[in-house]
Amino acid sequence: MAEEKPWALISEVGEQGYLEEMADIIKPHFHIISHKDFQQNPQLHGPKIQALLLWNGFPVVEPSLLGLLPSLKVVANGGVGIDHLDVPYINSLGVKVTNTPGVVSNATADIGMALLLASARKVVEGHQVAVDPKTTHIPQCLMGVEVSESTLGIIGMGHIGYKIAQRGKGFDMKILYHNRSRRSVEDEQAVGATYCENMDDLLKESDFVMLAVNLTPETTGLISHRQLSLMKPTATLVNVSRGLVVDQDALVKALQSGTIRAAALDVTYPEPLPRDHPLLGLPNVLITPHVGTNTLTTSLKMVQQMVDNAVAAVKGLTAPNEVKPK
Amino acid sequence: MEQDKPWALISEVGGDCGLLEDHLDIVKRHFQVVCYQDFLQNPELHGPQVQALLMWRYYPEAQPALLRMLPSLKVVSSGGTGVDHLDVSFINGLGVKVSNTPGVVSRATADLAMGLLLASARRILEGHLVARDPETRRIPLNLVGTDVSGATLGIVGMGDTGFNIAQRGHGFEMDVLYHNRNRRSLEDEQAVGATFCQNLDELLRRSDFVVLAVRLTSETTGLIGSRELELMKPTATLVNISRGQVVDQDALVQALRSGTIRAAALDVTHPEPLPRDHPLFSLPNVLITPHVGANTPSTGGRMVEMMVESAVAAIRGLPVPNEVKPN
Numbered sequence A: 001m002a003e004e005k006p007w008a009l010i011s012e013v014g015e016q017g018y019l020e021e022m023a024d025i026i027k028p029h030f031h032i033i034s035h036k037d038f039q040q041n042p043q044l045h046g047p048k049i050q051a052l053l054l055w056n057g058f059p060v061v062e063p064s065l066l067g068l069l070p071s072l073k074v075v076a077n078g079g080v081g082i083d084h085l086d087v088p089y090i091n092s093l094g095v096k097v098t099n100t101p102g103v104v105s106n107a108t109a110d111i112g113m114a115l116l117l118a119s120a121r122k123v124v125e126g127h128q129v130a131v132d133p134k135t136t137h138i139p140q141c142l143m144g145v146e147v148s149e150s151t152l153g154i155i156g157m158g159h160i161g162y163k164i165a166q167r168g169k170g171f172d173m174k175i176l177y178h179n180r181s182r183r184s185v186e187d188e189q190a191v192g193a194t195y196c197e198n199m200d201d202l203l204k205e206s207d208f209v210m211l212a213v214n215l216t217p218e219t220t221g222l223i224s225h226r227q228l229s230l231m232k233p234t235a236t237l238v239n240v241s242r243g244l245v246v247d248q249d250a251l252v253k254a255l256q257s258g259t260i261r262a263a264a265l266d267v268t269y270p271e272p273l274p275r276d277h278p279l280l281g282l283p284n285v286l287i288t289p290h291v292g293t294n295t296l297t298t299s300l301k302m303v304q305q306m307v308d309n310a311v312a313a314v315k316g317l318t319a320p321n322e323v324k325p326k
Numbered sequence B: 001m002e003q004d005k006p007w008a009l010i011s012e013v014g015g016d017c018g019l020l021e022d023h024l025d026i027v028k029r030h031f032q033v034v035c036y037q038d039f040l041q042n043p044e045l046h047g048p049q050v051q052a053l054l055m056w057r058y059y060p061e062a063q064p065a066l067l068r069m070l071p072s073l074k075v076v077s078s079g080g081t082g083v084d085h086l087d088v089s090f091i092n093g094l095g096v097k098v099s100n101t102p103g104v105v106s107r108a109t110a111d112l113a114m115g116l117l118l119a120s121a122r123r124i125l126e127g128h129l130v131a132r133d134p135e136t137r138r139i140p141l142n143l144v145g146t147d148v149s150g151a152t153l154g155i156v157g158m159g160d161t162g163f164n165i166a167q168r169g170h171g172f173e174m175d176v177l178y179h180n181r182n183r184r185s186l187e188d189e190q191a192v193g194a195t196f197c198q199n200l201d202e203l204l205r206r207s208d209f210v211v212l213a214v215r216l217t218s219e220t221t222g223l224i225g226s227r228e229l230e231l232m233k234p235t236a237t238l239v240n241i242s243r244g245q246v247v248d249q250d251a252l253v254q255a256l257r258s259g260t261i262r263a264a265a266l267d268v269t270h271p272e273p274l275p276r277d278h279p280l281f282s283l284p285n286v287l288i289t290p291h292v293g294a295n296t297p298s299t300g301g302r303m304v305e306m307m308v309e310s311a312v313a314a315i316r317g318l319p320v321p322n323e324v325k326p327n
Helices: A020-026 A035-040 A042-048 A087-092 A105-120 A123-131 A159-170 A185-191 A199-205 A225-230 A248-257 A296-314 B021-028 B036-041 B043-049 B064-068 B088-093 B106-121 B124-132 B160-171 B186-192 B200-206 B226-231 B249-258 B297-315
Strands: A007-010 A031-034 A049-054 A074-077 A096-098 A151-155 A174-178 A193-195 A208-211 A236-239 A262-265 A285-287 B007-010 B032-035 B050-055 B075-078 B097-099 B152-156 B175-179 B194-196 B209-212 B237-240 B263-266 B286-288
Touching (some): A007 A042, A020 A296, A035 A042, A042 A049, A049 A296, A087 A096, A096 A296, A105 A123, A105 A159, A105 A208, A105 A236, A105 A262, A105 B106, A105 B124, A123 B106, A123 B286, A151 A199, A159 A174, A159 A185, A159 B160, A174 A199, A185 A193, A199 A225, A225 A248, A285 B124, B007 B036, B007 B043, B021 B032, B021 B297, B032 B036, B036 B043, B043 B050, B075 B297, B088 B097, B097 B297, B106 B209, B106 B237, B106 B286, B152 B160, B152 B200, B160 B175, B175 B200, B186 B194, B200 B226, B226 B249, B249 B263
Parallel strands (some): A007 A031, A007 A049, A049 A074, A074 A096, A151 A174, A151 A208, A174 A193, A208 A236, A236 A262, A262 A285, B007 B032, B007 B050, B050 B075, B075 B097, B152 B175, B175 B194, B237 B263, B263 B286
């Protein structure tokens, strides 16, 4: 019966939050309250809330908010990255954390390839030349770099990294990968991927270096001066992980000095970058504003998965995608 | 010896239309070279010596007036696959062979087709502009694109380039349909998971992305007009890496304005470049690149090698690789 539905706290329904189609997935299972309405009377609403549905980082999960939610059973994140959540702390309050792996992989792999191709073949510059009022003839010098048969080095060969490998193989790219653990032989053969135990080897040989790792203490600043200097001067760095995986100051220097050819980033730190950040002024940088999962079907699948996780946790059952601290 | 090498006419070195320095080195292994401007200074000097016209980016144009000044011409070697800019019958009628460079551009062009498809679907251009905009304070939440993975890719024209596009689409777990004058072999279809659509209309109705990869001929001119655009899904994207004239551009403008289709991504237009006030520029859902399909470093070099190989064979009276006969 409708009265027995548990309550979930969300950011809002509307342009800055959930689209109606997404809210329609939540409503059969939860009464929803927006953060704004919650804040009108936290003492009244707080004790009812058993689930916090976290979308695009909102509502911000801070101790002050958690303190107002004594009945909270789960923080269900939309998205696979949970580097913005202090999982051990949240768990210590008796609250589970869940994420949405798997459903984000296709769209994120697609963005990685979109950025790689757009950078390699100068699609954005090409468009700007094509529409420029001053253009009188087709330029010869808009020369890109090869994608077909080039070497794609994937750092982080989880679900997303593997999908990227599949897509790269379609371009007859030579696939190298570096990962904490090696994949099975069948997995490697299916995408023609060669394991590089030593990340330096991957950096030296790749024409495109694709970052598809989780952000953890080990991967923070993974790509810094030394790594960039190992890369080919003709190579492109593509990042669909988190901004902090890259030492951004080192990246700026490498791009300015021609240490690497170009960078294509769906993620930065912070997001968005300060408006005077040097990355925004470099001609060989392509940046998209964290659109990796931005398709309607992906968003709907993510919300469904969040709801499934939250429903299970609220019932005291095992949530399909519970995140445990390391 | 240098003086024994036959003479070739080219447009220029460098500039917007000319051969690059690296390309010139390839040509000079087999030819002495005269540039068009120098040739025009004194046509009587080099005219009778020129045996090969090496055409790069449509220049020098093989017009009757020029051809008349080249009595010893044996071959017009055109860089690229398309020969729609050449009157092959007329040129053959003068005893001059025509060659092109098929195959070598097909992977680079297929790569660009996918690049345009992905950039359009995932709104890369808008994303980049927002990311750089001085007014941007927050990550926008409504920059939502359409799925590529798992979508239906309809390829019109399944030659080398179309087949390479199918292979790439298959890597994205796309459902690949194709329409071609002839059906491909079963192995070819299975290799890229492609389904033949005898009827172009069926492909247009089912596809989320329609990619044009045909040669320009009298049959394919205006192949995609209002009727074809109406058959497409309103959520579909048209990608053109063939020739501008394969599409009725006025019909395309109408279709994009009215939401008959979602978007278009074009590496080719007619003319190139478009007049600066062309309506295609005023539409937010159009991505245009300036005919860069073959613009990768190794593609150019390979094209010139093939052109030289064909020209050398023609001059020696041997069978000419990649000779183009009239239809």
